[in-house]
Amino acid sequence: xxxxxxxxxxxxxxxxxxxxxxxxxxxxxxxALAGGATEPELAIPExxxxxAEARKSGVFEVIDDLDRELVGLDPVKTRIxxxxxxxxxxxxxxxxxxxxxxxxxxxxxxxxxxTGKTTVAMRMATILHRLGYLAKGHLVAVTRxxxxxxxxxxxxxxxxxxxxxxxGGVLFIDEAYYLHRxxxxxxxxxxxxEILLQVMENQRNDIVVxxxxxxxxxxxxxxxxxxxxxxxxxxxxxxDYSLDELVAIARIMLDGQRYAFSRxxxxxxxxxxxxxxxxxxxxNARSVRNALERARLRQANRLVSDARLLTRDDLMRxxxxxIYKSRWFTEAPESRTGEERIVPAD
Amino acid sequence: xxxxxxxxxxxxxxxxxxxxxxxxxxxxxxxxxxVEFTDDPHPRNFLxxxxxLPMFDLRDPAAILLEVQRCRDAYPARYIRVNAYDRTLxxxxxxxxxxxxxxxNEMGFRLERQEGPDRQVRYTLHPYAADRAPxxxxxx
Numbered sequence: 001x002x003x004x005x006x007x008x009x010x011x012x013x014x015x016x017x018x019x020x021x022x023x024x025x026x027x028x029x030x031x032a033l034a035g036g037a038t039e040p041e042l043a044i045p046e047x048x049x050x051x052a053e054a055r056k057s058g059v060f061e062v063i064d065d066l067d068r069e070l071v072g073l074d075p076v077k078t079r080i081x082x083x084x085x086x087x088x089x090x091x092x093x094x095x096x097x098x099x100x101x102x103x104x105x106x107x108x109x110x111x112x113x114x115t116g117k118t119t120v121a122m123r124m125a126t127i128l129h130r131l132g133y134l135a136k137g138h139l140v141a142v143t144r145x146x147x148x149x150x151x152x153x154x155x156x157x158x159x160x161x162x163x164x165x166x167x168g169g170v171l172f173i174d175e176a177y178y179l180h181r182x183x184x185x186x187x188x189x190x191x192x193x194e195i196l197l198q199v200m201e202n203q204r205n206d207i208v209v210x211x212x213x214x215x216x217x218x219x220x221x222x223x224x225x226x227x228x229x230x231x232x233x234x235x236x237x238x239x240d241y242s243l244d245e246l247v248a249i250a251r252i253m254l255d256g257q258r259y260a261f262s263r264x265x266x267x268x269x270x271x272x273x274x275x276x277x278x279x280x281x282x283x284n285a286r287s288v289r290n291a292l293e294r295a296r297l298r299q300a301n302r303l304v305s306d307a308r309l310l311t312r313d314d315l316m317r318x319x320x321x322x323i324y325k326s327r328w329f330t331e332a333p334e335s336r337t338g339e340e341r342i343v344p345a346d
Numbered sequence: 347x348x349x350x351x352x353x354x355x356x357x358x359x360x361x362x363x364x365x366x367x368x369x370x371x372x373x374x375x376x377x378x379x380x381v382e383f384t385d386d387p388h389p390r391n392f393l394x395x396x397x398x399l400p401m402f403d404l405r406d407p408a409a410i411l412l413e414v415q416r417c418r419d420a421y422p423a424r425y426i427r428v429n430a431y432d433r434t435l436x437x438x439x440x441x442x443x444x445x446x447x448x449x450x451n452e453m454g455f456r457l458e459r460q461e462g463p464d465r466q467v468r469y470t471l472h473p474y475a476a477d478r479a480p481x482x483x484x485x486x
Contacts, residue, residue: 135406135408136405136406138405157398163409164401164404164409164410164412164413165403165404165405165409167404167405167406167408167409167412168405168406168408168409169405169406203408203412205408206406206408206409206412207408
């Protein structure tokens with residue numbers, strides 16, 4: 001009998017890689033270490049330059065990028081530096097054979113909308129990947145919809161599906177408190193939470209879960225799910241941006257799209273933000289982006305109706321009038337609710 | 347008797363680390379992986395029971411290992427295999443398939459000879475396990 005006759009499901013072509021490449025896994029117990037970041041096979045060194053090690057992993061570049069590209073958020077940046085330092089030291093300790101349990105890396109990001117939680121989570125995934133704590137370093141962002149099913153028996157496979165997709169990376173659950181519905185104890189959200197907890201505990205080496213949402217509602221969520229709270233090591237609070245920071249963000253955003261404020265447009269924008277900040281549903285950086293989008297619209301409108309020859313500079317510049325035509329200036333305060341709709345400016 | 351079906355079946359069983367490396371190889375090729383189990387190991391029985399749906403859009407082998415482990419826990423005394431399906435046009439077939447768990451007492455096959463006309467003999471294989479009812483074939 002030939003070998004082929006044992007293989008009823010189509011001849012496997014020369015598909016598999018040679019086994020010997022698979023055999024030597026990271027020697028030191030912790031199988032989660034992704035290849036390349038550490039070399040436990042090396043002889044125990046006499047001393048380690050932790051700083052050089054960290055530099056080699058490229059983690060500081062990510063943190064420096066974070067510093068440069070994200071305005072403000074000082075407490076967040078400090079915390080991330082601390083976490084990165086802990087992980088670097090942990091890596092160095094392992095080189096000396098000082099086995100410690102893998103640090104708990106699940107996190108909770110709290111803060112108002114538009115304070116950069118998703119962006120930081122993405123950077124976090126990269127940092128953890130560079131340090132060898134995550135095999136892939138991608139980010140899977142989900143909300144309640146993607147975790148909780150619609151009928152009995154639907155939730156578990158659905159949650160597990162998402163968790164599997166996020167393995168090797170970060171699972172980012174936005175507005176995580178919606179998973180728990182206090183008023184309905186038969187809500188399927190509880191089932192999703194249980195599976196999450198199970199995976200957060202058992203697959204700690206393969207996945208990092210980051211929960212995000214408003215501070216107060218997150219606290220409430222943790223008090224009704226103590227198991228979840230105790231499994232999350234890092235609670236990071238994202239402060240609201242100050243007025244200066246909002247203007248700085250606007251400048252960076254404009255720069256990225258090759259626009260610029262004219263000299264008197266910037267104070268105008270500052271004034272606009274000052275008015276907007278006190279209004280309901282102010283969403284920090286997201287409101288800045290929306291305001292800029294509308295300023296661009298008004299600029300385009302102004303340029304189209306302009307008969308003269310336009311220079312490159314004209315096309316780049318946002319004038320004060322593009323901003324002063326905003327509804328926040330032209331309408332009475334009582335009629336303004338929430339985000340500005342795009343209305344004819346005049 | 348050591349069942350030899352699929353890739354790697356002439357080798358000692360893969361460790362989880364080796365299994366993970368093979369799964370990573372399949373993922374790197376863009377193949378969709380699925381887990382299947384059976385207690386009827388006849389070579390012509392290629393329709394094994396599916397353990398959940400085939401898994402698409404995965405990045406990390408840990409996810410498949412998780413399903414394999416869940417299947418092992420649920421069916422500790424059955425054959426479990428992992429299939430990798432290559433969907434590229436022109437191939438569209440199983441690219442890699444190998445057994446990741448076998449029962450501890452692999453019973454093997456009986457060779458049956460059927461007497462035909464003119465002293466003709468027809469040969470066929472019969473798994474000893476199939477003498478018992480499905481579900482209790484490899485249980486102790």
